[in-house]
Amino acid sequence: MEFKKIGVLGTGQMGAGICQVAAAAGCEVLMADLNIDIVKKALGGIEKRLGKAVAKGRMEQAAVDKIMANLHPVEGIADFKDVDIAIEAATENIDLKLKLFKGLDEAIKPEAILASNTSSISITLMAAATSRPDKVVGMHFMNPVPVMKLVEMIPGLQTDDAVFEDVVKLAQTWGKTTTVSKDFPGFIVNRLLIPYLNEACFAHTEGLGTIEDIDTSIKLGLNNPMGPFALADLIGLDTVLAIANVLHDGLGDPKYRPSPMLIKYVEAGWLGRKTGRGFLQY
Ligand SMILES: NC(=O)c1ccc[n+]([C@@H]2O[C@H](COP(=O)([O-])OP(=O)(O)OC[C@H]3O[C@@H](n4cnc5c(N)ncnc54)[C@H](O)[C@@H]3O)[C@@H](O)[C@H]2O)c1
The missing domain is CATH 1.10.1040.10 (N-(1-d-carboxylethyl)-l-norvaline Dehydrogenase; domain 2)
Structure with a gap:
């Protein structure tokens, strides 16, 4: 499966980092949070961090411009209709995540994949809240996302093997090293x-x-x-x-x-x- 368009829900410290990494890898990234002001703040934070990297001679301004051009703040997940994968990175709270997963499931196209950056919550449980449990995957990035190499990958009980492999490859094309953890509280790292x-x-x-x-x-x-x-x-x-x-x-x-x-x-x-x-x- 090709992942050209990514939706990220929750643009706090982790979500913003995921957006940056996806955009740097050439994906088009739609960014949503509780409201557009939070998303714009996250976008400003990304620009500031990249600006510092340019000032220190670690990055070219042209590369920054390319990343920023791939980042698109949106009003909400209604704009996620045609994303290939939606990655949820909102606050670590089971009830909230179940609600967001139901909403994302309704908002994105039927063949798209749903991933969560949860640190500990059951992927199997979140998958069961959707109409596509076979297309739900845990994708646990580390903090700060642009710096840390690891993404812990977690299949739920219902996750399709081919879907899981596709998302593992996606994390790897974003420059990350992946490990696989069983869907158990806290996974391996936590x-x-x-x-x-x-x-x-x-x-x-x-x-x-x-x-x-x-x-x-x-x-x-x-x-x-x-x-x-x-x-x-x-x-x-x-x-x-x-x-x-x-x-x-x-x-x-x-x-x-x-x-x-x-x-x-x-x-x-x-x-x-x-x-x-x-x-x-x-
Ligand atoms: N902080 C870490 O080191 C770390 C590492 C790996 C994974 N995680 C996981 O990443 C997720 C986010 O953590 P974080 O550290 O970025 O937290 P954070 O507090 O920085 O960001 C959470 C974001 O979720 C948003 N949010 C809350 N309710 C929402 C809703 N109803 N709709 C849309 N957005 C909503 C908040 O506005 C905020 O921007 C959590 O699941 C956390 O466990 C965190």
Whole structure:
């Protein structure tokens, strides 16, 4: 299958990155979110980031112009009629995603594919909410999308093998390395990552060390690019908590219960970099 026209629903940090990568690979990209102002803000963010790359001599202005010409803000998914694949990258919430999947299923042509960038939610469940469960695929990009090489690919129970292979190839033509995960809570990356981030919160609450000391210990001690608190802030604490809840509910083991510290920060609206404050200040 050829993927020339892509629709991306949800243009936050992940959705905007997916739009940029698809446009850089030469696809025409329709961008939708709750409203056009959010989409325009995302478009401005992409232009700003690419502008910085030009200023640093990492990109030619002509390449930026080409990417920007492939990006089209739209009012809503009614404009997704003729996309070959729609990729959902909205907030990590099961009820919301089921609603968006039903809407996308009605909006896009019957032969088009539906993908979700969910970090943890069942692809099988989302597929069951549509009239095309065989054409639903999990496509889990990493943050920041233009920089990170991996896309974790997840077939639902109902996904057609040929459809899955086509979407794996699409991710690869966008320059990504793919792995395949079974459709289980958190897939591979977040099954391992979220308990680690959550454990950092428990450890800090127990007085093991300051946020700064835990981050520095992991960063320098394990040669990681950042510590758990800085990483959680990059992901977004609402997203980390949503994934922790999916692991806890889906696997039913109390070892996955979200730390009260994480819950409290989300209650305060301190969601990390995207709100200017999380475990650290930005
Ligand atoms: N943050 C990460 O590191 C990361 C990594 C991989 C996957 N993901 C997944 O990507 C998805 C998006 O995460 P994000 O970090 O970009 O979050 P974000 O908060 O930056 O963006 C979410 C976007 O969804 C939009 N949205 C909310 N309700 C909507 C609706 N009804 N219709 C259309 N758009 C709506 C919001 O306006 C926002 O622009 C989630 O499923 C998340 O789990 C996140």
